[in-house]
Amino acid sequence: MSVTKESAGEIADGRIVRVNPLRRFLVRPETGAVAGSIAVWIFFAIVAGNSGFLSSRGVSNYLSVSAELTILAVPVALLMIGGEFDLSIGSTIGSCGIIIAIFSTQYGWNIWAAIVLAFLFAILVGILNGYLVMRTRLPSFIVTLGTSYILLGATTGITPLVTELTVVNGLDHTDGYASAKALFDTAFGGGQQFPIEILWALALVAVATWLLLRTSFGNWIFGVGGDAQAARNVGVPVMRVKILLFIGTAMCACLLATIQAVHTTNADVLRGQGQEFYAIVASVVGGVLLTGGYGSAIGAMFGALAFGIVEEGIVFAGVDANWYKAVIGVILLLAVLLNSYVRRLAMEVRR
Amino acid sequence: MSTTDTQTVPMIEVQDASKYFGSVVALKDISMSVHAGEVMCLLGDNGAGKSTLIKILSGVHQPSQGRYLVEGKEVHFSSPRDALNAGIATVYQDLAMIPLMGISRNFFLGSEPRKGWGPFKYYDATFADRVTREELAKMGIQIRDTGQPVGTLSGGERQSVAIARAVYFGAKVLILDEPTAALGVKEAGIVLRYIAQARAQNLAVIFITHNPHHAYPIGDRFTLLNRGHSYGTFAKSEISREELTSMMAGGEELEELSHELAEFARADEKAGAKLAEAAREFEAEVEQMHGSQETNPA
Numbered sequence: 001m002s003v004t005k006e007s008a009g010e011i012a013d014g015r016i017v018r019v020n021p022l023r024r025f026l027v028r029p030e031t032g033a034v035a036g037s038i039a040v041w042i043f044f045a046i047v048a049g050n051s052g053f054l055s056s057r058g059v060s061n062y063l064s065v066s067a068e069l070t071i072l073a074v075p076v077a078l079l080m081i082g083g084e085f086d087l088s089i090g091s092t093i094g095s096c097g098i099i100i101a102i103f104s105t106q107y108g109w110n111i112w113a114a115i116v117l118a119f120l121f122a123i124l125v126g127i128l129n130g131y132l133v134m135r136t137r138l139p140s141f142i143v144t145l146g147t148s149y150i151l152l153g154a155t156t157g158i159t160p161l162v163t164e165l166t167v168v169n170g171l172d173h174t175d176g177y178a179s180a181k182a183l184f185d186t187a188f189g190g191g192q193q194f195p196i197e198i199l200w201a202l203a204l205v206a207v208a209t210w211l212l213l214r215t216s217f218g219n220w221i222f223g224v225g226g227d228a229q230a231a232r233n234v235g236v237p238v239m240r241v242k243i244l245l246f247i248g249t250a251m252c253a254c255l256l257a258t259i260q261a262v263h264t265t266n267a268d269v270l271r272g273q274g275q276e277f278y279a280i281v282a283s284v285v286g287g288v289l290l291t292g293g294y295g296s297a298i299g300a301m302f303g304a305l306a307f308g309i310v311e312e313g314i315v316f317a318g319v320d321a322n323w324y325k326a327v328i329g330v331i332l333l334l335a336v337l338l339n340s341y342v343r344r345l346a347m348e349v350r351r
Numbered sequence: 352m353s354t355t356d357t358q359t360v361p362m363i364e365v366q367d368a369s370k371y372f373g374s375v376v377a378l379k380d381i382s383m384s385v386h387a388g389e390v391m392c393l394l395g396d397n398g399a400g401k402s403t404l405i406k407i408l409s410g411v412h413q414p415s416q417g418r419y420l421v422e423g424k425e426v427h428f429s430s431p432r433d434a435l436n437a438g439i440a441t442v443y444q445d446l447a448m449i450p451l452m453g454i455s456r457n458f459f460l461g462s463e464p465r466k467g468w469g470p471f472k473y474y475d476a477t478f479a480d481r482v483t484r485e486e487l488a489k490m491g492i493q494i495r496d497t498g499q500p501v502g503t504l505s506g507g508e509r510q511s512v513a514i515a516r517a518v519y520f521g522a523k524v525l526i527l528d529e530p531t532a533a534l535g536v537k538e539a540g541i542v543l544r545y546i547a548q549a550r551a552q553n554l555a556v557i558f559i560t561h562n563p564h565h566a567y568p569i570g571d572r573f574t575l576l577n578r579g580h581s582y583g584t585f586a587k588s589e590i591s592r593e594e595l596t597s598m599m600a601g602g603e604e605l606e607e608l609s610h611e612l613a614e615f616a617r618a619d620e621k622a623g624a625k626l627a628e629a630a631r632e633f634e635a636e637v638e639q640m641h642g643s644q645e646t647n648p649a
Contacts, residue, residue, distance in 0.1 A: 214473040216463035226449035234461035
């Protein structure tokens with residue numbers, strides 16, 4: 001079988017054409033999102049450059065928005081690579097924020113104890129989501145939509161019983177608030193402009209990337225998303241992998257809830273609503289395949305970055321902020337088109 | 352070529368195995384065995400009970416009656432994992448590989464090599480790439496990029512990677528479910544060569560197919576199934592390719608069909624010209640099928 005198929009490639013194994021490095025770069029999952037981020041940045045740098053988009057305050061603004069979305073989008077990307085969706089993270093943000101606020105302000109708990117409780121609650125939500133999806137074999141899209149409404153309804157139902165309001169204030173008067181603020185709501189950089197959530201987001205991207213590319217677990221994520229039955233045949237614990245991924249999305253939702261609660265010193269039952277779709281969009285823009293088995297955490301981060309740049313760029317450009325969603329819709333459609341093209345390239349790149 | 356030795360204990364053996372699904376008899380009193388270093392072909396048309404037998408061998412189903420022995424000891428597998436742990440690896444036609452994953456990641460999926468200590472154990476990509484390259488080279492496949500998605504490989508290469516993987520992870524018995532069914536002539540030839548290589552490495556191979564032309568060159572023994580019953584097992588010396596072909600339902604029916612077409616042609620003079628031609632072509636094809644033994648080296 002040492003038949004040389006192409007006349008140009010007189011290499012020993014003769015059957016494979018040398019891969020064009022540019023093409024190879026193009027088929028990476030995050031390429032589209034990086035290009036998209038650069039494109040929208042250049043656009044707003046030209047349109048809104050004079051009105052503060054390029055100032056360090058402007059940079060800090062869009063990085064802050066992007067960082068918060070990254071914290072959600074990275075675990076969502078991992079879950080989507082594993083072949084599932086989680087629509088309950090928005091409601092999980094609301095529930096976890098309320099848990100922290102109620103237990104620390106109404107029952108006098110140390111805020112750290114309330115935060116730990118919120119994380120335990122999030123883990124429970126993740127296990128419940130994962131278990132329901134695996135047991136019922138229903139699409140996770142529907143199952144987590146159900147748990148999302150359950151969480152939202154229960155949170156809005158229970159909160160007024162305790163506080164008579166759907167907003168809980170006064171976290172800054174709780175025990176341990178100073179140390180919580182130091183970890184979740186400080187700033188760094190020249191002139192203390194950059195919120196610490198940027199560091200949280202970067203750390204999360206680093207951990208997720210390491211997990212995805214450098215551990216067995218990462219291999220299993222690609223496996224269960226690519227073809228769960230084939231993965232099961234070679235001994236991958238499919239159920240465990242997927243439940244852990246659901247726990248991941250819920251815990252990151254809780255992390256964001258904690259950051260926001262400490263920052264605003266209050267909690268709102270409706271906080272986080274709609275974020276689940278933004279996280280999915282950021283992942284898809286970042287090159288994650290909707291059908292699973294392909295994508296990257298770095299891509300999700302750049303997807304979130306493009307989001308943040310558009311959201312803040314529109315404000316700086318002086319356009320009515322309501323146009324933001326229209327622009328996001330256009331970007332999403334372009335990204336999906338680009339990604340499906342890139343995927344085709346990836347599958348034929350070495351043919 | 353045959354290393355069959357009736358004195359040694361077979362690697363796996365089923366004795367009078369039957370399988371019923373409710374009132375449906377899927378298999379009735381099937382006996383077969385395979386020794387190390389032997390290719391045993393399991394032939395039968397669609398619905399003959401091939402897949403039920405594989406599922407019993409690979410631990411998916413339990414036989415309703417009869418015994419299943421591995422290296423002379425009776426076993427009761429409750430899951431495919433049990434069979435895998437006993438060294439019985441099954442390569443399924445479609446469910447072998449994950450198309451979007453790279454070759455070496457597919458190769459080690461579920462049994463990743465790891466390096467480091469404690470919670471910082473990481474996937475040893477260098478080792479995985481090297482072993483994948485070496486194992487595939489043993490099978491005669493040269494790959495440049497072990498990160499290349501498996502989806503870019505041809506069907507035959509994909510089957511071969513799955514076979515190489517089973518061999519590397521210590522399979523003693525290799526069950527191949529229709530590995531050549533969806534492949535072109537050349538591709539099927541490649542897979543047959545890897546089967547020969549697996550046999551040379553002293554594995555017991557069960558090769559399931561409905562194509563006697565793929566089975567005959569590679570097989571040492573042949574078990575024929577038809578409608579859940581066994582026609583018996585034949586050593587290569589006991590059966591010719593013609594007999595093998597005609598024992599499969601396909602051969603007989605093709606001959607009948609050609610006669611029928613000829614009858615039609617005689618009966619209907621008008622449409623006769625065209626039909627007679629079709630019948631002649633069919634007859635020639637059947638002839639060719641029977642006569643292709645000489646041209647196809649075993």
